[in-house]
Amino acid sequence: MFNNLYIHVPFCQSKCGYCAFYSMPSANPDAQRKYVDEMEWQMNEYTCVEPFRTVYVGGGTPSALPRKLFERLFLGINASLRLEPQAEITVECNPETVDVENAALISAFANRISLGVQSFSPELRRLLGRRSGNDDIERAIALFRRYNIERLSVDLIYAVPGQSLTAWLNELQRVVDYGVTHVSCYSLTIEEGTMLAEQQGVNAVDEDLSAEMWWATGEFLHKNGIERYEVSNYAVPGQECRHNMNIWHGGTYLGLGPAACSFDGHRRWTHPADLPRWLTRDPVEMDELDCGDRAREIFAFGLRTASGWTKEQWSCLEPDICGAMTWQDILELPQLPELLRQNLLVFEPERLSPTEQGLAFWDDVAQAIL
Ligand SMILES: C[S@@+](CC[C@H](N)C(=O)[O-])C[C@H]1O[C@@H](n2cnc3c(N)ncnc32)[C@H](O)[C@@H]1O
Ligand code: SF4
Structure with missing residues (x-):
């Protein structure tokens, strides 16, 4: 019934200044264990025999789960759900959570990594409230290379207050220098209720500069063999994210985890964006359209x-x-x-x-x- 699988891991080590996604900073080990217990139960309940074409483990920060739980999550997916032999399996990672053991574990399970760099500039990362240092980013990229991860994608944010067009193009040059074959570039959105909204105000993004950066991104990456294939996504041809491409084209997906959304080709539903309510299996929110x-x-x-x-x-x-x-x-x-x-x-x-x-x-x- 569903061709694509999304798993939301709702834990982070801390909350970034701009982020409005559902995640719990500094979650306690008991909550994390209960989350994995419930996830295993839900995956076991899924009986459809049609294999998934893609899996996307996102968050939150999946790589922030303690190793044993992370391993159980992967084992649970492999044991309870059928995946196509050539399934695309992506895991989102934050650089500071990638060490030798994690990189080995993730690389054994996944064939695609989405690495949340956001910026190569320490000043901009500080402004965004990111934890990682440049050494974390370098180490994470080197480790995934060492473990032969097939496909590496990097997330970047642009139009950060204080960032010039030249500084942004330098960020893209770093992506090219690292030989990364997929990059997601998001214009900063300052959402109400986030730390950044308090510090900078919700209108701190220069929208004209953001538009200029969007056009310049397409041009710069194109010159380097990386093509825009979606509003915010760029890839060397053939390296596009199949999971997201399927979803933009009306593909079905099963979403597991708090705040995860599912789509059966017609109806869409969302699990409560609240771990305790999700653990007690509170009803999903239904979005039905004719x-x-x-x-x-x-x-x-x-x-x-x-x-x-x-x-x-x-x-x-x-x-x-x-x-x-x-x-x-x-x-x-x-x-x-x-x-x-x-x-x-x-x-x-x-x-x-x-x-x-x-x-x-x-x-x-x-x-x-x-
Ligand atoms: C929900 S995050 C999860 C990924 C991972 N935890 C991380 O932080 O790298 C997915 C991506 O959405 C983007 N994002 C999230 N909030 C954003 C915002 N307010 N403005 C622009 N991009 C945002 C970031 O690039 C981030 O890597
Ligand atoms: S951007 Fe990523 S690491 Fe930061 S709070 Fe959001 S989900 Fe967590």
């Missing part, structure tokens, strides 16, 4: 990717979704001529995709469609 609205939503999300939609891809969605909005219906959407005229979308035979402009202004494209 088929036409869900189809429009899926269509808009696919347009976050540079490849957009092909007729064939669209026709592979759940029948009640692509039946509610057929490829022909898409071609006859009343908004389409204007989106094409504004050079936000481009139509080739059997494919509708965003232009660079359409990716830059994806919010406007989505708003027009929804």
Whole structure:
């Protein structure tokens, strides 16, 4: 029923200044053990025999789990769930949590690492409230290389107050120098209630500079053989994150863990973003839309990717979704001529995709469609 698996590990060593994701800083060992006990139980309950194509263990900081629990989580996934032999298995890691033992354990289980660098500049990392030092970043990259991890991705944040365009391009140069083949670049969002909002105010991001940095990122990475394939994601061709690509294209996913979201191709539901409530199996929050609205939503999300939609891809969605909005219906959407005229979308035979402009202004494209 589900093709992709997401596991949310809701523990971190401390809370970063900008982060609004659900995670508990400095969690106690008892809570972590209960979390893994419950995760094992839930994985055991899953009976579908269709294997998962991708697994994404994210958080939070999965690599902050004590080693024994981390190992149990991986063993539980392998023992209780079926994975395709070539499944893409990603684990998110924070550099300061990667030591020899962790790197060996993760590399034995996963074939893809998403490393949360955020910035190579110690000053900017301090401003963001990150724990890692440059030596942690270097060590983590060297260890994953030593253990032959197939694919390494790095997360970076730009438009941090005080960061110039030149400083940002230097960050990208570091990614290129390390030979990293995938990078996710997010413009800083200062969310209400975070430490950064208190210190800098919610309007501290220079949106014009952020836009300038977005365009410069595409250009710089392209010159270095790394292509933008989604609004915030860049890869050497062939190294794209399959898990996220599936999800942007309406793929089904099972989400396990507090705050994790699942999608069966039509309905979406979210587990409580609260460990105690998740442990007592409080009801999930349901998000149900009629088929036409869900189809429009899926269509808009696919347009976050540079490849957009092909007729064939669209026709592979759940029948009640692509039946509610057929490829022909898409071609006859009343908004389409204007989106094409504004050079936000481009139509080739059997494919509708965003232009660079359409990716830059994806919010406007989505708003027009929804
Ligand atoms: C939820 S985090 C988890 C990854 C891991 N714990 C870490 O910190 O590297 C996933 C990614 O989202 C991005 N992110 C989270 N909050 C953000 C924000 N407010 N603004 C921009 N990017 C953000 C960061 O790049 C981060 O690596
Ligand atoms: S950014 Fe990552 S490490 Fe920092 S609080 Fe959020 S999930 Fe935890």
